[in-house]
Amino acid sequence: QVQLVESGGGLVQAGGSLRLSCAASGRTFSSYCMAWFRQTPGKEREFVAAITWTGSTTYSTDSVKGRFTISRDNAKNTVSLEMNSLKPEDMAVYYCAADRSIVCGRATPTAYDYWGQGTQVTVSS
Secondary structure, eight states: OOEEEEEOOEEEETTOOEEEEEEEESTTGGGSEEEEEEEOTTSOOEEEEEEOTTSSOEEEOGGGTTTEEEEEETTTTEEEEEEOSOOGGGOEEEEEEEEOSSOOOOOOGGGOSEEOOOEEEEEEO
């Protein structure tokens, strides 16, 4: 069992930066593929980025490439999302997710086993 708690969301102007963090409980955190998704009202949850359990490989959706960076610290049981050059279209609730599968980077929300409660990111234009 893994419990995930996100933090770091807030209000930022377009072009600004935010760093989201996800704290995980559970001794098996280091064996999970970790990911960030986001969701806006009336839309499906969207894959943003993922990172393998070693941290050696990352995946991201095209719209955030070059702007967002996912990282993890297995010693601290945390995964982070550094978001730069934020745009109004990045505004959403951001969720941390954990996948027990050996396949990492899946974009389908149903592939993930554990979810955090979400943190709101608001980008003003």
